Amino acid sequence: MSAKFGLMNYNNARKHLSISIPSSSEVMMSPHIKSVEELRVLGINLSSFNTATQFCICTAGVFLFYLIYGYLQELIFSVEGFKPFGWYLTLVQFGFYSLFGLVELQLTQDKRRRIPGKTYMIIAFLTVGTMGLSNTSLGYLNYPTQVIFKCCKLIPVMIGGIFIQGKRYNLADVSAALCMSLGLIWFTLADSKVAPNFNATGVLLISLALCADAAIGNVQEKAMKLHNGSNSEMVLYSYSIGFGYILTGLLGAGGLGPAVAFCSQHPVTTYGYAFFFSLTGYFGISFVLALIKLFGALVAVTVTTGRKAMTIVLSFMFFSKPFTFQYLWGGLLVLFGIFLNVYSKNKDKMKLPSLADLRNMFLTGKKVRLLSQNV
Numbered sequence: 001m002s003a004k005f006g007l008m009n010y011n012n013a014r015k016h017l018s019i020s021i022p023s024s025s026e027v028m029m030s031p032h033i034k035s036v037e038e039l040r041v042l043g044i045n046l047s048s049f050n051t052a053t054q055f056c057i058c059t060a061g062v063f064l065f066y067l068i069y070g071y072l073q074e075l076i077f078s079v080e081g082f083k084p085f086g087w088y089l090t091l092v093q094f095g096f097y098s099l100f101g102l103v104e105l106q107l108t109q110d111k112r113r114r115i116p117g118k119t120y121m122i123i124a125f126l127t128v129g130t131m132g133l134s135n136t137s138l139g140y141l142n143y144p145t146q147v148i149f150k151c152c153k154l155i156p157v158m159i160g161g162i163f164i165q166g167k168r169y170n171l172a173d174v175s176a177a178l179c180m181s182l183g184l185i186w187f188t189l190a191d192s193k194v195a196p197n198f199n200a201t202g203v204l205l206i207s208l209a210l211c212a213d214a215a216i217g218n219v220q221e222k223a224m225k226l227h228n229g230s231n232s233e234m235v236l237y238s239y240s241i242g243f244g245y246i247l248t249g250l251l252g253a254g255g256l257g258p259a260v261a262f263c264s265q266h267p268v269t270t271y272g273y274a275f276f277f278s279l280t281g282y283f284g285i286s287f288v289l290a291l292i293k294l295f296g297a298l299v300a301v302t303v304t305t306g307r308k309a310m311t312i313v314l315s316f317m318f319f320s321k322p323f324t325f326q327y328l329w330g331g332l333l334v335l336f337g338i339f340l341n342v343y344s345k346n347k348d349k350m351k352l353p354s355l356a357d358l359r360n361m362f363l364t365g366k367k368v369r370l371l372s373q374n375v
Helices: 002-022 051-077 083-106 117-137 142-166 171-192 201-229 229-255 258-265 267-295 299-319 326-347 353-375
Strands: none
Touching: 002 258, 051 083, 051 142, 051 267, 051 299, 083 117, 083 229, 083 258, 117 142, 117 201, 117 229, 142 171, 142 201, 142 299, 171 299, 201 229, 201 267, 201 299, 229 258, 229 267, 258 267, 267 299, 299 326
16 A cells, blocks of 8 residues: 555656646747747747758848948047047947847846856956957057957967867868968958058057957857857846946046047937947847857857958948959958868768869879870
8 A cells, every 4th residue: 555655656746747847838038049949030030940041141140230330330430539439439339239138138028137147247348358449449450450350369269169168179170260360361461551550559459359259259159058048138238247347447547528528529420320330230249149059159250250351342342442462362261261161060961072082083084085085
């Protein structure tokens, strides 16, 4: 009797355990991620597409919004007298991002914070370093010189992936990073000769921004995959905490008053441009975070690096500039790097011929030509 009673209790316990675990369709999450298998970006349900289509949509979003973002960034710094206020632009940008993230999060059914606050404090610090130092460096460097440094972050991201997440990259990934970095350096060095404007302070700022950028993608990828956080949550908490960091720094350094006074005199060309600058940047971030979650930090950085190359190509289309073949060779090297990265992720589908196959093909073609000559 006692054995039977114990068996009944055991069965009841088993039923209780099975009921207490909800199915994936019942898990309520953000509009970006309504289930473990579902990912939404700006209302687009990426989960309904195959992997190739997801990659194309995310890449198109990154290119579209960040090309506009880069144009507006240069436009703001072209305003006479604005160059010393790069940190204030970052403060305004973080404020808009926090507002956009709050509005988006309020539209979701699940408003819980999934990623720990300590992790967000680290991400916010790295984000401030990446965007703040990058914006401020434009006050000391011209845009092509800045790109020379920013394009080199592919290799630091890989190094960060090894130390932060314990990743291992194959030869194709390493070769892709080297080709894209060297190609963009070659490409942009030719452009920097037109109006070189090197400054030790700017070089230091963009170098520090590069170091922060190398770590942030890996930290975001690890946090989002470990805690299943959504894009809107990541944007809201990381940028709102970063806003507090920058505001504290500006108040302590006494740089807030002069910046507010200057922007008040030019509200349209500062706050107006900054709004659209932030809006396109926010949309771009949504697609970058989707790339990070779906394909990893290395693929996301590869896409954003290719976007930098496109920015320079478009500058030749819309603005008259001298042309040298250094641009062509650098662009081809970047394209080869992109091909290597795509091949690394699709080795099973893309079977490249080996050296032995190429040798046999060459010998076969040679024999065919000799036979045709004899006939």
